[in-house]
Amino acid sequence: MSMVMVLLGGLSVAAQADTVTMPPAPPAGLSQDHPFQDWVVACDNVRRCEAQGYPTQESDDPPVMLRLRRDAGPDAPARLSLVWGNLTADPRQKPPPQPRASQPLTLKAGTLTFSWPVPAGYVAGGDVALPVDQGGPLLAAMRQADALVLTQGALRWRISLKGASAALLKIDDLQGRVGTVGALARPGPQAEDRVPVAPALPQIEAVRIPAGMKTPEGLKASLLKAVLALPAVGERCDRMHPENLDAKALLASTEVWPVSDSQVMVTLPCWLAAYNGGSAAWVAHIKPPHALKDVRFAALPAEGAGRGRAWAWEDSASDLTLKRQPDGVLLASAMAKGRGDCVSRSRWVWNGQAFVLLDSELSACKFFSSGGEPLRLWRAQVR
Numbered sequence: 001m002s003m004v005m006v007l008l009g010g011l012s013v014a015a016q017a018d019t020v021t022m023p024p025a026p027p028a029g030l031s032q033d034h035p036f037q038d039w040v041v042a043c044d045n046v047r048r049c050e051a052q053g054y055p056t057q058e059s060d061d062p063p064v065m066l067r068l069r070r071d072a073g074p075d076a077p078a079r080l081s082l083v084w085g086n087l088t089a090d091p092r093q094k095p096p097p098q099p100r101a102s103q104p105l106t107l108k109a110g111t112l113t114f115s116w117p118v119p120a121g122y123v124a125g126g127d128v129a130l131p132v133d134q135g136g137p138l139l140a141a142m143r144q145a146d147a148l149v150l151t152q153g154a155l156r157w158r159i160s161l162k163g164a165s166a167a168l169l170k171i172d173d174l175q176g177r178v179g180t181v182g183a184l185a186r187p188g189p190q191a192e193d194r195v196p197v198a199p200a201l202p203q204i205e206a207v208r209i210p211a212g213m214k215t216p217e218g219l220k221a222s223l224l225k226a227v228l229a230l231p232a233v234g235e236r237c238d239r240m241h242p243e244n245l246d247a248k249a250l251l252a253s254t255e256v257w258p259v260s261d262s263q264v265m266v267t268l269p270c271w272l273a274a275y276n277g278g279s280a281a282w283v284a285h286i287k288p289p290h291a292l293k294d295v296r297f298a299a300l301p302a303e304g305a306g307r308g309r310a311w312a313w314e315d316s317a318s319d320l321t322l323k324r325q326p327d328g329v330l331l332a333s334a335m336a337k338g339r340g341d342c343v344s345r346s347r348w349v350w351n352g353q354a355f356v357l358l359d360s361e362l363s364a365c366k367f368f369s370s371g372g373e374p375l376r377l378w379r380a381q382v383r
Contacts, residue, residue: 020354022298023202023380025311029174031300031377033362037163040364041170042375046199047072049171050375053148054366056160062096063087063368064157066148067127068168070184072175072198078184080130080138082150084157085368087341097155098124105152109161110145112137118152125369139168139184202380207352208328213258216286220254223266226290227282237270237280257322257330259350262286265295265330267322296354297332300378329382331358341365341372349382358382 026045034041038056043049051068055061063085070078084098099105101122106115107130116131130138142148148159168185172178176196179188224247227233227240234241239250250268257265263283270278281295299312323331330350344362348355359379363372 020296020298020356021205021351022311022354022356023204025301026378031360033364033375033377034167034170035163035364036166036170038160039163039167040366040375041167042362042377043171043174044376045378045380046201047175047196048198048376049175051164051167051171052364052366052373052375053159053161053164053167054364054368055158056162057366059158059160061158063366064150064159065366065368065373066159067373068171068184070171070175072196074192074195074197075182076195077132078135078139080135081127082130083127083369083373084125085341086125087367087369095124097157099128099152099155103152105150107134107138108149108151109138109141109147112141112145142168143185203383204349204356204358204380205351206329206349206382207259209258209324209330210261211328213261215256215258215264219264219286220256220266221251222288223256223264223284223290224251224254224268226284226288226292227266227268227280230292233280237268237278239269239271240280255322257324259283259330260352265322265350266292297348298354298357300357300360341368341370343372343374345374356380 030043030047031045032042039051039053041049041051048071049069053066055063065083065085067081067083068078070076084096086095088094088096099118099122101118102120103118104115105118105128106113114131114134114137116134118128122128142161142164145161147161150157150159165185169178172183172185176194177183178186180190180192180195181187182192182195228245234245238244239246253269255267257267259265263285265281265283267279267281270280272278282292283295284290284292296313301310301312323333325331332348332350332355334346341363342365344360346360347358349358350356357378357380360377361374362377363374366372
């Protein structure tokens with residue numbers, strides 16, 4: 001699932017990218033999800049990886065997920081935990097079963113069987129960590145088994161291992177662990193010290209908006225008039241098309257944000273669909289004729305040609321929200337949502353030229369839980 005962003009006003013997408021100061025784009029394979037049958041993997045830009053294993057979608061097994069997380073670098077441990085979902089195929093059905101706190105839970109994978117207590121403070125939807133000393137034996141058993149079976153009294157859950165070996169091998173590959181003693185799927189004799197260290201977290205220079213800045217009276221109406229005068233804006237933005245235009249409603253929903261002592265950002269609703277909506281945005285001078293310029297949002301590079309060499313620049317937005325942080329940093333966020341767990345979220349920081357990606361995540365479409373279980377794709381730090 002890809003995140004979509006803010007509608008651009010006039011320049012071609014390719015022409016904009018050359019003038020924006022950006023951190024390096026992630027190399028091939030990073031910052032994207034990799035599905036493998038009933039498993040999915042994602043590694044972020046600093047090579048922190050996560051694998052998630054689910055029940056077979058065609059089955060009636062209640063939702064439960066095995067999660068493996070591992071940071072980059074030599075000797076980084078693999079952390080294993082279980083998460084229980086809350087979605088059912090029919091909303092009239094009872095909620096899926098959850099484990100009982102303080103009661104023993106038993107896991108079976110091939111010839112391996114072990115039990116441990118669910119924490120006393122467990123609440124529905126929380127994590128249950130697997131015993132640390134069982135991580136290695138479980139990973140070895142998973143290479144030979146077809147499924148993980150969990151039981152607690154009369155309760156039973158099943159996690160498919162179709163795709164598990166490929167998923168864990170993908171993590172080994174992206175973290176440079178294949179053939180090392182610490183590899184998850186394909187260990188070998190090589191020492192862990194040959195594993196690359198984690199890359200540094202990208203640093204973003206953010207423009208801080210002075211507190212208390214106010215926009216002049218009548219600026220919204222003047223900006224809206226300038227937007228509606230843009231060539232073909234109604235063809236690109238449904239709510240600004242002459243046949244759909246409600247100027248009063250559009251003015252009421254226009255947002256104006258200071259981005260410097262002489263410029264503002266203006267956002268207007270553009271379209272609305274079943275699960276999300278789109279916004280249009282421009283940077284403008286406070287004084288007429290405003291000189292509207294595109295607001296640019298960096299997107300993770302698309303798969304295929306050019307990945308790892310340049311950021312992508314998309315031309316539409318999903319549920320855009322702007323917010324000024326207490327430190328004056330202007331954030332934008334967007335969420336794209338399909339079914340209850342098909343969710344992607346991103347946040348950007350204004351650097352004076354464009355909105356630079358601060359963090360991004362998505363959840364697998366496994367009909368597992370409301371909002372999904374996020375896989376982190378990108379993270380950076382405001383300097």
